[in-house]
Amino acid sequence: MEPVDSATAGVRQTDANASQKPTRRPVAVDAADPRFPWQERPAGETGVVWRHRGNPVIGRNPMPEVQGIYNSAVVPFGDGYAGVFRTEKHTRFPLLHAGWSEDGLDWQIEPQPIRFTNRTPDPSEYAYDPRVVRIEDCYYLTWCGGHNGPTISMARTTDFRSFEQMDNAFLPFNRNGVLFPRKIGGKYFMLSRPSDNGHTPFGDIYVSQSPDLVHWGKHELVMRKGGDTVGQWWQRTKIGAGPIPIETPEGWLMIYHGVIDTCNGFVYSMGAAILDLEQPWRVLYRTNQHLLTPEAGYETTGHVPNVVFPCAALHDAPTGRLAIYYGAADTCTCLSYAYVNDLIDFTKNHSAVF
Structure with a gap:
């Protein structure tokens, strides 16, 4: 099937009544990493994504004076995992x-916030909603930062103890900066959502290119918020990229959040899209319904009710298992699971590109 450019006005929609039961599952189970955080789909669960039975994996008070830890980033590191976590103390000022x-479930959080070796700390600079990706031999951190922000701030590290801050990627205002895990055509690529200083009224996803992670340009629209014309509302207010895109033979699997503005406030849900491998601004498939929406108590009740905000994913390639970390109700850190092949099948069979 030929790719569809989401910047066009055309809409392709597949059969929303297709079976939701997963159709494929990896067979290399004997190659499973025992450290990988995982629970099999519960009996009777028909969703393509299911919740960790012990959620939240990091509660709202993981260390003294912290009253929320959420919307955080996790990557494989050494013999286990490393992460960068958004925390809020009693000041409600967000820091990383x-x-x-060792297992992606039991976390030891550094009590002091990240400080950058090349900058003097500025108490007025906030930092929230990080993402982390390994590109070659370095780990790159992106987040919404208050250094001339809010916009996409960047840093790099090799050990998660010493961090060097880089130049901001974009002018204010911008959010949800997500780097691709490798160069495409010799260029670095980053997803983002141009924004404003509040709940933006124009929340569409773009992708930008850079030769050096400093100079960014050739900004291309990836996909718009909306859904009214194709009979869906869950992503009508705004959308934003979530975890680092996952490379598959079908394309880049991009998990994202979609937001609806209801009479009782915003509701954040999880969706997925498949982007062209060589032209990641081309959307091949896009879920025409959410994959996970606030239903559990820890998602519906918290500092900001009704939030499922995915921003990290671990992929166990030999088995196809996927562990998706998400912030719940802007309060705690939770985990959900899927099989990559099942998620791709679901996205292709329940797709509307607009």
Whole structure:
């Protein structure tokens, strides 16, 4: 099937009544990493994505004076995992803390926030909603930062103990900066959502290119918010890229959040899209319904009710298992699971590109 450019006005929609039961599952189970955080789909669960039974994996008070830890980033590191976590103390001022885990479930969070070796700390600079990706031999951190922001701030590290801050990627205002895990055509690529200083009224996803992670340009529209014309509302207010895109033979699997503005406030849900491998601004498939929406108590009740905000994913390639970390109700950190092949099948069979 030929790719569809989401910047066009055309809409392609597949059969929303197709079976939701997963159709494919990896067979290399004997190659499973025992450290990988995972629970099999519960009996009777028909969703393509299912929740960790012990959610939240990091509660709202993981260390003294912290009253929320959420919308955080996790990557494989050494013999386990490392992460960068958004925390809020009693000031409600968001800062980033590094953390480590052997199994992706039990986390040791550094009590002091991340400080950058090349900058003097500025108490007025906030930092929230990080993403982390390994590109070659370096780990790159992106987040919404208050250094001339809000916009996409960047840093790099090799050990998650020493961080060097880089130049901001874009002018204010911008959010949800997500780097691709490798160069495409010799260029670095980053997803983002141009924004404003509040709940933006124009929340569409773009992708930008850079030769050096400093100079960014050739900004291309990836996909718009909306859904009214194709009979869906869950992503009508705004959308934003979530975890680092996952490379598959079908294309880049991009998990994202979609937001609806209801009479009782915003509701954040999880969706997925498949982007062309060589032209990631071309959307091949896009879920015409959410994959996970606030239903559990820890998602519907918290500092900001009704939020499922995915921003990290671990992929166990030999088995196809996927562990998706998400912030719940802007309060705690949760985990959900899927099989990559099942998620791709679902996205292709329940797709509307607009």
